[in-house]
Amino acid sequence: MIELFVLLVILLILILPIQLAAQAIGARNTGVFMCLLALIVAALIQKAVSVFLPQIAFYHPLINPLVSLFLSAFAYMLVLNTSYGKAILIALLQIALTLLILFIIGLLGLGLGASL
Secondary structure: OOHHHHHHHHHHHHHHHHHHHHHOOOOOOHHHHHHHHHHHHHHHHHHHHHHHHHHHHHHOOOOOHHHHHHHHHHHHHHHHHHHHHHHHHHHHHHHHHHHHHHHHHHHOOOOOOOOO
């Protein structure tokens, strides 16, 4: 039962910021499953780029987050059916909202490390 709760919290931390950002920016597809699909596609694209271009992460560790931002925005553009400019804003808002959610969880003392 605790494992299910942990899984739901992790999904909430991952999907809710994308969904809120997509709704705020005005993307066409803002459902939970579309946001989950956008997250999966972004992860697959980033993995493919890191496999085919490993020197980006190895030689340029400061450029890697920027590349990830633009690749995530590309995935969000495809899946959430929006423009690339709006997708970049969705990616930036997702980062900010994820940090805010994690900060609130930390303030409330709801760390999940003790339950594992």
